[in-house]
Amino acid sequence: MAVFMRFPGFRDKAVTLSYDDGADADRRVVELMTKYGLKGTFNINHKAIGGAADHTMTAEELFALYRDSGNEVAVHGAEHFSLTEVDMAMATRDILSNREYLESMTGGIVRGMAYANGAESEEVQRMLKNCGIVYSRSVVSTHKFGLPKNWLSWDATCHHGDKELMTLVDQFLNGPMPGYLWARHPRLFYLWGHSFEYANNNDWHILEAFGQAFEGRDDVWHATNGQIYDYVKAFDSLVYSCDGTMIHNPTATDVYLDYFRRQICIKAGETVKAR
Ligand SMILES: [Zn+2]
Incomplete structure (x- = not known):
């Protein structure tokens, strides 16, 4: 006998996506997410906007895309620094200037993040806390469906290029729930990647198949990273x-x-x- 969190509507499962770098191919990712009702978070290193062959969208176009689709925008570092490899003052500036820019473009409070190049450490986590960042995604795949113990080191279930992706989706949606405790805990499927990977490999069918698997599943809550963080914090309160x-x-x-x-x-x- 115990107390277990349920997601809104008593759902026992949630799914969230996380895409980095804000490239032009985000447009197609957003189209497919909207088609299947998926929600997620786009982690934007804003100095790259308008600066490369696959970053031709203007800032206004990019942020309208995320806003109009109900997705979240989060920090990825102004210049995409590996935060463990630069002076901590530079790292702090990279995060704060990025956060300030994103808040000015979205008109909202930005508290989420994904580590550029997966570069994280305890020192960096302390710095992020001081910068008002409350969660940050790593590049680690757990192949599991738990909620993070440390929100500043939030590991994903898997990358969209993972060979186990659809096996994991099937386990998540239909798999047996071994053990009493496991059966009662809520499950989260956390998918991450870069939209340009789909564009470069022309493997958009992966995201189509992922979305199709969740169609008609009323037992799954579709949420951004930040909505999941906020909901769990409400439960904790x-x-x-x-x-x-x-x-x-x-x-x-x-x-x-x-x-x-x-x-x-x-x-x-x-x-x-x-x-
Ligand atoms: Zn990146």
């Missing part, structure tokens, strides 16, 4: 009475629970009798 009969939700988000095998939704700001 719930306040329980000593005997568990009362739960208070101090956040602005409705939270869904599997509470000792009962489904309970605690609306934003409410206190409920739970047992």
Whole structure:
């Protein structure tokens, strides 16, 4: 007997995508994501915008694309520095100037990130915290469906070029859930890559097949990286009475629970009798 988070609508699964570098091929990625109702986060190193053969979209076009499709924009470093390989003042400036630019272009608060070149360390994580970054994706594939223990080292399930991709999708959607505890925990499928990889390899069928697999699956929540972070933090913020009969939700988000095998939704700001 225990308490388990459920995603909105009591769903026990969520899927999120993460694409880096903001190349022109993001347009096709967004088209396919919209076609299949997928959501995700685009990590933008803004100094590259308009600067190369596959970066011809203007900043206005690029940010309109993400905004109009309901996707998130996140930090990738202004100049795509490997943060572990440069002076920490330069690294800090690379993150803050990127964050400030993205906030000016989106009109919103930007707190997410993906590590350029996967370059992360404990020192870099401390710096990111001081820069107001709350989550950052690595380039590690876990082949698993758990939520991150350290949000500043958020490992993906896999890259879209992974040979195991569709096997993992099948396991995620249809696989047996061995063990009692495993059966009760929510699952997250986290896919990442670069849109130019699809363009260079002409393998858009991978993203089509991925989207098709999720069609009609009402048990899966489609969310950006930031929406998942915010939702888990709302769950973490719930306040329980000593005997568990009362739960208070101090956040602005409705939270869904599997509470000792009962489904309970605690609306934003409410206190409920739970047992
Ligand atoms: Zn990159």
